[in-house]
Amino acid sequence: MxxxxxxxxxxxxxxxxxxxxxxxxxxxxxxxxxxxxxxxxxxxxxxxxxxxxxxxxxxxxxxxxxxxxxxxxxxxxDKAGKWLPHDPVNAARVQRWLSVAAGPLAFGPAAARLVTVFGASFNADEVIGRAHTLLKVMDAELAKSAFLAGNEPTIADVANYSYIAHAPEGNVSLEPYPNVRAWLARIEALPGFVAMPRTAAGLQTTI
Missing domain, CATH: 3.40.30.10 (Glutaredoxin)
Structure with missing residues (x-):
């Protein structure tokens, strides 16, 4: 175990x-x-x-x-390579989004949530602005494929899901991003999906 x-x-x-x-x-x-x-x-x-x-x-x-x-x-x-493809091109596509999770996601939606949920001292307007910059790119990318690195879920989606799903807790609205919201729903429909507890903060008024 x-x-x-x-x-x-x-x-x-x-x-x-x-x-x-x-x-x-x-x-x-x-x-x-x-x-x-x-x-x-x-x-x-x-x-x-x-x-x-x-x-x-x-x-x-x-x-x-x-x-x-x-x-x-x-x-x-996952020896079949579903979640982390074996071929170099698709592996690189996944790695690209792991880098996003460690960079723009961490310094945008995740940081915005740290302000409201944990009282972090980031500039709220700045990190919310970064979040929307990222979400605009994600929404455009997700207009072309069902998941971030292609039409099947990978660890790229797992790495980015949690903080995007909880972005409203950091005063980051997902309403302008229909493709992002559809992507979240596809992840939540996967067998074995488990949710992260929500916090009543920011735009998230109920849990």
Missing amino acids: IKLYNFPKSGHAHRIELMLSLLGLPTELVFVDLAKGAHKQPDFLALNPFGQVPVIDDNGTVIADSNAILVYLASTY
Whole structure:
């Protein structure tokens, strides 16, 4: 059984919970209380010196960083290459969106949500503006294919889903982006989909 060290409101951790469920892998969730600083304690820092969730322990193989974990899980448990294609062109298309998840997504929708949900001190207007810049590009890309890297779901979609789905919590409306909203619905219809708990913040007035 794979241990997932997580925090329920972390979109990074949700990526891995979702991927594990999509792959049908038995999982033990280990709650890391970020509010009490559990991620900065020596036992957790031994797993990830950066002091961040998520981390997995796959029978003694410890992997940190959500995108690294996605690559590991797809490479280890999806030998057919559905979630991480084997051919160079499609693998590169997936990698492009993993880079987006680590860059524009993190500094746009994810940062906007950090302001409203966790009280982060980012400039709200700036990060909301970045979020809409990203969403415009995503909406145009998703007009051409059902998923981010083609017409089948990959870890590119898993890496980007959580913070886009929860963008309204950071005062980022998804209403102008019909292709993005349709993409979210397609992911939510996948067998094994698990949702991330919503927070009543920003434009998200109910949970």
